[in-house]
Amino acid sequence: MIEAKNITKNFRQVSALKRLNVSFGGNRIYGLLGRNGAGKSTLLNLIANRLIPSEGFVYVDGMPVMENDTALGRISYMSEDTLYEPSVRVRRMFEWSKLFHPEFDLAYSDTLAEKFGLDPRKKFGQLSTGYRSIAKLIATLASGAEYLLFDEPVLGLDANHRQLFYQELLMRYAEKPCTVILSTHLIEEVSALIEHVVIIKDGSILLDRPAEEIRSMGFTVSGRKEDVLAWCTGKNILGSQELGGLMLAHILGEPGGIPEPLTVTPLDLQQLFIHLTNA
Numbered sequence: 001m002i003e004a005k006n007i008t009k010n011f012r013q014v015s016a017l018k019r020l021n022v023s024f025g026g027n028r029i030y031g032l033l034g035r036n037g038a039g040k041s042t043l044l045n046l047i048a049n050r051l052i053p054s055e056g057f058v059y060v061d062g063m064p065v066m067e068n069d070t071a072l073g074r075i076s077y078m079s080e081d082t083l084y085e086p087s088v089r090v091r092r093m094f095e096w097s098k099l100f101h102p103e104f105d106l107a108y109s110d111t112l113a114e115k116f117g118l119d120p121r122k123k124f125g126q127l128s129t130g131y132r133s134i135a136k137l138i139a140t141l142a143s144g145a146e147y148l149l150f151d152e153p154v155l156g157l158d159a160n161h162r163q164l165f166y167q168e169l170l171m172r173y174a175e176k177p178c179t180v181i182l183s184t185h186l187i188e189e190v191s192a193l194i195e196h197v198v199i200i201k202d203g204s205i206l207l208d209r210p211a212e213e214i215r216s217m218g219f220t221v222s223g224r225k226e227d228v229l230a231w232c233t234g235k236n237i238l239g240s241q242e243l244g245g246l247m248l249a250h251i252l253g254e255p256g257g258i259p260e261p262l263t264v265t266p267l268d269l270q271q272l273f274i275h276l277t278n279a
């Protein structure tokens with residue numbers, strides 16, 4: 001279990017995290033969501049001991065992460081920042097990772113490199129933006145760590161590579177149980193993967209719930225515009241979309257008795273996110 005207890009992080013005038021308490025564990029896939037500047041990267045950097053909290057502590061399986069190689073060895077963190085020298089070849093980067101993560105699976109990283117079309121003989125600095133992300137993704141997927149942290153993992157990846165990453169992540173997760181934290185703005189793309197949602201707003205936790213529970217907080221009703229509008233009067237509407245004569249309305253609460261011509265589907269995570277983080 002990763003536990004962030006009473007964490008405050010100040011950068012001069014900016015208070016990035018404010019007395020935040022959150023935990024991640026139980027071999028689940030977490031979606032760490034929040035608008036730009038909410039504090040997601042700061043939280044991940046604190047968990048991975050790349051930043052020191054102004055107040056509070058981070059524990060991994062009961063051990064403080066600060067200057068604790070055993071605790072840190074259980075975490076593999078793919079961050080937006082690049083820690084690798086441009087002159088390092090990709091294969092060498094994987095070999096170095098094995099020094100820190102003894103369970104690192106070099107055969108698996110080679111297989112992944114082939115699947116993504118990444119040439120492991122290339123120097124890190126010669127890679128395109130997308131392939132730099134891919135090299136870092138592979139290093140985390142193959143790390144063998146118990147906790148896999150991804151900060152904007154698919155930044156710069158094309159649609160095919162994004163899909164491949166999600167597939168490989170699920171395969172890795174199925175084969176070797178681990179706790180995954182995915183910080184991303186692509187909510188629709190990851191909503192099927194996420195089992196637990198943590199939303200940060202202005203440095204505090206706004207929502208920390210199983211995805212299933214969130215989906216049952218509301219529903220989406222669709223049908224002919226006039227039927228939807230008539231039925232929705234007086235309901236707690238999060239938002240709506242129109243296409244031709246059809247309309248989708250996202251509503252908080254229980255569906256109750258919905259008339260025949262309308263269709264009900266589970267609430268979309270992205271709609272709820274927009275509603276909760278807009279104010």
Ligand SMILES: Nc1ncnc2c1ncn2[C@@H]1O[C@H](COP(=O)(O)OP(=O)(O)OP(=O)(O)O)[C@@H](O)[C@H]1O
Pocket residue numbers: 011014015016034035036037038039040041042043
């Ligand atoms: N090194 C730093 N120095 C000063 N301020 C910082 C630093 N790092 C982060 N901040 C500030 O802390 C706040 C949280 O930033 P953070 O990068 O954690 O947000 P985020 O949720 O990851 O945002 P995004 O989705 O845009 O990447 C922001 O106001 C940011 O400007």
